[in-house]
Amino acid sequence: MQEGAPLLLVRVVPSQKEHAAEDALAHTLSQLRATLESTSNGILVINWQGKVDSMNRVFGKMWALPDDLLNLQDDGRILDFVVAQVRESAQLRERLNAIVDDSETRDLLHHQDGRVFEVSSRAQYLNEQIIGRVFGFQDITERTRVEQALRESRDFLEERVLDRTADLHAANQKLEQEKELQAMLIKKLEEAQNQLLQSERMASIGQLAAGVAHEINNPVGFVNSNLGSLQRYVKDLLHLLETYEQTENALPPAALQQVRQVKQDIDIVFLQSDVTDLLNESMEGLKRVTRIVQDLKNFSHVDESERQLADLEAGLESTLRVVWNELKYKADVIKEFAGIAPIECFPFQLNQVFMNLLINAAHAIEKHGTITLRTGESDSEVWVEVQDSGKGIQPEHLGRIFEPFFTTKPVGEGTGLGLSLAYGIVKKHAGRIDVKSQWGQGSVFRVTLPRTIRTSR
Ligand SMILES: Nc1ncnc2c1ncn2[C@@H]1O[C@H](COP(=O)(O)OP(=O)(O)OP(=O)(O)O)[C@@H](O)[C@H]1O
Ligand SMILES: [Mg+2]
Numbered sequence: 080m081q082e083g084a085p086l087l088l089v090r091v092v093p094s095q096k097e098h099a100a101e102d103a104l105a106h107t108l109s110q111l112r113a114t115l116e117s118t119s120n121g122i123l124v125i126n127w128q129g130k131v132d133s134m135n136r137v138f139g140k141m142w143a144l145p146d147d148l149l150n151l152q153d154d155g156r157i158l159d160f161v162v163a164q165v166r167e168s169a170q171l172r173e174r175l176n177a178i179v180d181d182s183e184t185r186d187l188l189h190h191q192d193g194r195v196f197e198v199s200s201r202a203q204y205l206n207e208q209i210i211g212r213v214f215g216f217q218d219i220t221e222r223t224r225v226e227q228a229l230r231e232s233r234d235f236l237e238e239r240v241l242d243r244t245a246d247l248h249a250a251n252q253k254l255e256q257e258k259e260l261q262a263m264l265i266k267k268l269e270e271a272q273n274q275l276l277q278s279e280r281m282a283s284i285g286q287l288a289a290g291v292a293h294e295i296n297n298p299v300g301f302v303n304s305n306l307g308s309l310q311r312y313v314k315d316l317l318h319l320l321e322t323y324e325q326t327e328n329a330l331p332p333a334a335l336q337q338v339r340q341v342k343q344d345i346d347i348v349f350l351q352s353d354v355t356d357l358l359n360e361s362m363e364g365l366k367r368v369t370r371i372v373q374d375l376k377n378f379s380h381v382d383e384s385e386r387q388l389a390d391l392e393a394g395l396e397s398t399l400r401v402v403w404n405e406l407k408y409k410a411d412v413i414k415e416f417a418g419i420a421p422i423e424c425f426p427f428q429l430n431q432v433f434m435n436l437l438i439n440a441a442h443a444i445e446k447h448g449t450i451t452l453r454t455g456e457s458d459s460e461v462w463v464e465v466q467d468s469g470k471g472i473q474p475e476h477l478g479r480i481f482e483p484f485f486t487t488k489p490v491g492e493g494t495g496l497g498l499s500l501a502y503g504i505v506k507k508h509a510g511r512i513d514v515k516s517q518w519g520q521g522s523v524f525r526v527t528l529p530r531t532i533r534t535s536r
Pocket of ligand 1: 435440443467470480481485486487494495496497498499522
């Protein structure tokens with residue numbers, strides 16, 4: 080270029096297109112700023128150099144940034160100020176420093192003044208390059224408080240529900256227990272009522288039996304004495320007949336013929352022997368009637384005799400020896416004695432009870448079985464059990480077996496007085512007899528007696 084040549088000045092004037100772009104940019108920026116200021120969250124943007132790029136007014140207010148700090152525009156001190164105010168300082172500092180990290184984060188911050196902030200952050204991109212990080216701070220103190228209150232009231236409610244459930248459960252259990260107790264009491268009451276009914280029935284049957292026994296006793300008495308005399312008379316008459324027979328041949332033939340005819344007609348040989356048999360049988364029958372009457376009397380009012388201290392197990396042993404012949408082919412006898420102490424009682428009468436129970440047990444066994452004798456005691460009582468593996472008692476008979484004359488045995492085999500007698504004796508001792516029996520399985524009779532007799536009946 081030549082010296083002194085005129086200089087061409089070029090003025091760079093933005094083209095129309097560039098003007099439009101600038102306008103659009105300004106428009107977008109103002110829109111962004113307005114958006115930034117309109118949100119209720121605090122916004123902080125940090126650029127890739129770690130410096131504060133921008134923040135909105137809400138952010139300044141949230142953290143109560145002092146004016147002097149804002150005016151100083153010292154990024155480092157602003158961030159130090161913010162970090163120093165939360166409990167999670169180290170964590171926040173780490174987030175603020177992690178500019179080039181592309182992950183999104185969400186953390187809780189607890190301000191020293193009690194407020195709670197939720198801070199979320201995400202990377203700011205330009206042309207796929209990270210150029211900074213945007214942090215949004217939201218004050219969730221109220222929400223947290225409400226959530227906490229909700230949680231507490233839910234926990235409280237749950238606790239109440241648990242408590243109430245436990246209360247209900249306990250109440251229910253108590254109710255169940257009471258129900259069981261009630262059922263037990265009702266059962267006991269029923270048993271007591273049954274026993275009362277039974278003993279009332281037995282008492283009236285006892286009176287009846289005593290009356291019958293008394294009525295029969297008189298005629299039996301004189302029939303017995305008459306039969307005794309009759310036996311003697313017949314013996315004498317037979318002796319007289321024999322004497323006559325020895326002189327028979329001395330009779331005139333016509334008379335002899337007549338006597339022989341009569342002897343033949345009445346079958347004198349048979350008559351002579353039969354009349355004695357008949358009398359003996361009648362005496363035997365009468366003895367049986369006397370025994371029955373005695374049993375009846377015993378049932379209603381067992382004969383008084385001296386009460387004494389007696390060993391029931393020894394009594395069982397001796398009774399067992401007495402009835403051994405009846406038992407030995409029928410059953411194996413097992414003894415489970417507890418070694419009970421002697422009690423005050425009428426031992427011979429109790430032996431009669433044991434005998435009746437033992438004989439009944441043997442009768443109940445059809446072929447061969449077991450009879451178990453057990454004893455036991457408590458503070459105030461002793462008991463004796465006779466168990467058999469026999470045929471058992473039909474349920475409909477259970478309520479009647481203690482009645483006089485109740486028997487299921489064929490005529491002539493049982494009078495039905497054994498148990499009623501036992502009942503009377505045990506009653507006199509102020510004790511009781513309990514029966515458990517299952518048809519086809521066997522029976523257990525338990526006699527329970529007080530250690531000392533209190534009754535005067
Ligand atoms: N161990 C038993 N097993 C099954 N049934 C029994 C037993 N003990 C008693 N019984 C029933 O009770 C009824 C009455 O018994 P109880 O001893 O009073 O009279 P009995 O044995 O029939 O005649 P008795 O004893 O006068 O000879 C019996 O006929 C029988 O049906
Ligand atoms: Mg009997």
